[in-house]
Amino acid sequence: WLNEGFANWMETKALKAWNPGWHSELDEVSANQEALRLDALASTRAIRTKANTPAEINELFDGIAYAKGAAVLRMVETFVGEDAFRSGVNAYIAQFKYANARAEDFWTVMTRTTGKPVDTVMSSFVDQPGAPLVSLDARCTPTSAVETIAQERYHAQRQPPAPDETWQIPVCLRLPDGSSKCDVLETKAGTMPLAACPAWVVGNANGLGYYRVAYKPDAIPKIGANLDRLAPGERISLLSDEWALVRAGRHDVPMYLDLATAFTNERNDVVMATLTDTLGWIGDKLTTDASRPKYREWIQHLLAPAMIQLGWTPSPSESADRKALRAEVIATLGDTGRDPEVIAKARMLVQELLRNPASLDPSLRGPVVATAAIGADRALYEQYLARARAVSEPDEHYRYLYALARFSDPALVRRTMDLILSPEVRNQDATVFVGALLRNSDARDLAWTLLRERWNDLQKKVGAFLGASAVGALGSFCSTERAAEIREFFKSHPVPEAQRTLQQTIEEVESCAALARAQDATLASWLERGH
Incomplete structure (x- = not known):
């Protein structure tokens, strides 16, 4: 290791x-x-x-x-x-x-x-599995200030703490004045004296500590009001840690979404990707047919200022970071927000791109091709397939080839699976392609049916590499029914090369299902209140 x-x-x-x-x-x-x-x-x-x-x-x-x-x-x-x-x-x-x-x-x-x-x-x-969860609690008097720090193991599904699970953790705090204070937490709990009582504290300075941070609910709005004083790495950790608390059932989804709202002015591409990945997960896994339209409207509203500021056309002197930010915003508005204007614009641009591959900035080609495929028809599918077959440049070939997995029409999904099994798709590319199909929320159920029907054919084509890749992609599901199906299928179709991956996949699906049961009504209520 x-x-x-x-x-x-x-x-x-x-x-x-x-x-x-x-x-x-x-x-x-x-x-x-x-x-x-x-x-x-x-x-x-x-x-x-x-x-x-x-x-x-x-x-x-x-x-x-x-x-x-x-x-x-x-x-x-x-x-x-x-x-x-x-x-x-x-x-x-x-x-x-x-x-x-x-x-x-x-x-x-x-x-x-x-x-x-x-x-x-x-x-x-x-030498021990897992990672620690560090809890913070500032205790202040007129003459002293102390940060009380405690640790336990973090589980995605909350479990009673084990008495023998203790890490030696270099904990570094970021204080409002920009300074940091570090010490090793050697026991279950300890204290860190501070020079003054802080209005707020970030529990992982620069985001490089290997631990989760549990903030008290009333601390989150205070930190959210001071995001401009946090380094980008700290903003990434803040978003990730708060989402981890939601996953563990310690906080609820609205608390995370309230924090996300504070990121309306975020313009760092990596921080934005951290935020939009989670927002995409929520839209895919936790919304229902009833709540999904309002959630998509909220996504559109959240990202509208960034989209207006960035526009669709990079300037000649624009940095790579800003280009990546634009690509992330467009991809999220298309996939998670299903913004009709963004999807329509992507389809217009993709036609220009098909006519002239140099018509669009390289940073936008992937997001535009993928976004245009959302809900698209057979005609565009044929154009993508033809371009994938015609070009020899690898980036362009795979851009159009893998975008075929973004189409959701059942006939096209079946056709894509046939294509994957054909000699036209290289063996080493088939696993990536199958994974892309399973991650398409609009095609996932049919893709799972086809995967089971064609499993033997896929194994002959790919061999042992199919197991880990396909099993891992099945973690995109979020229901106890699917978890049971996955468990039963692999009892009769063993994957010895992916046993741990299979355990992790089933655990992820069951954990997601438990979160959905606990949070979908809370999310719907938050959306109904006009957020």
């Missing part, structure tokens, strides 16, 4: 040095959130896990090894400082060159070099 985690940790270093304007550090914060999502499941694993079969070994090359491994390294680097961390890595390499080493060797050298308790911190995150 150390090799894989270290490679992920290292991959952004050169980019940050070469082009700081790309803000690769925000990609790191986003990657942490994906690892935390996996680690919230009861079926997660420790970073360091024994494997006894080839299939179990293959399953260890997952988000825990790569994303969590890198996240823990980033947290430790932030805790000890970049220069000290680099010195520790150099000392480790020098000591063990031309030799074998264990994880204990790495963190022992880091502890000796940095003078900080890296060994106890890393071992607590490497």
Whole structure:
């Protein structure tokens, strides 16, 4: 795991040095959130896990090894400082060159070099599964201010805390004056003295700590009113942590949507993507036929200021970040908001793009092609298929090919599955294609039926790689009925190479179904109140 985690940790270093304007550090914060999502499941694993079969070994090359491994390294680097961390890595390499080493060797050298308790911190995150949830509570008197900090394991489905689950957590707080205060939380609860009583506190400065933060309900509006004083990474963590509290049943969906409303003026593309990913999940999983129209109207209203400000045409000197922001807003207005004007504009632009591939800025080609396919007819499907077949440039080929999975007409969905099974689609592309079909909320049910009907054909085409990819994509469902169907289907169609993935998928579907039962009426009521 150390090799894989270290490679992920290292991959952004050169980019940050070469082009700081790309803000690769925000990609790191986003990657942490994906690892935390996996680690919230009861079926997660420790970073360091024994494997006894080839299939179990293959399953260890997952988000825990790569994303969590890198996240823990980033947290430790932030805790000890970049220069000290680099010195520790150099000392480790020098000591063990031309030799074998264990994880204990790495963190022992880091502890000796940095003078900080890296060994106890890393071992607590490497050798036990899950991630901690850090709760904050400021206690102030006229003469003193203390932040009380407590920890427990975070579960996507709330469970009683286990007494033996404790991490050594480098907790870093961001205070309203812009300063930060850090300390290691070694026990279930502790305190951090402050110079003054803060109006609000962000519990994960810069968003690089590998833990969730539980804010009190009355703290969320105070932080939401001061978003401009938070760094982008802190805004990503705030959104992710608040959504995690909703998923665990600690807060409700309206509380998250109230926070989302405070992001109307958000213009950072990575923060916006964090927000819109969750808003898309809510629209897909938690709305009903009755509440969905109002939710889509709310999405349109929320993103209208950004769309008006950005427009459809990038300026010649526009930054890559602003282009990415525009693409994210358009994609969300089309998919989650089903904005008729955005979809109509996308269809007009896609016709120009089909006539002249250079007519549209590269940053908009993917979102426009995908958005135009929403609810589109056979004629556009034929145009996409023809273009995918005609072009040799990979980006353009796959843009149109995978967009076929965005069409929802049942006849076209069946045709897409036939195409996937044909020699025209390469074996290694078939799994991506199937996953795209299953993630299309308008085609998902039929895609699941077709997947079961054609499973043997797909296995012959793809082999063992089908299991993990297809099983993971089934996590898009959100009902106990579908969870039961998935469980039963794979009893008779075993996927030994994806057993943990199957457990995680069923757990995600059941967790989603439980949240929908608990929150759909609350969401509908919030929308009815005119938000």
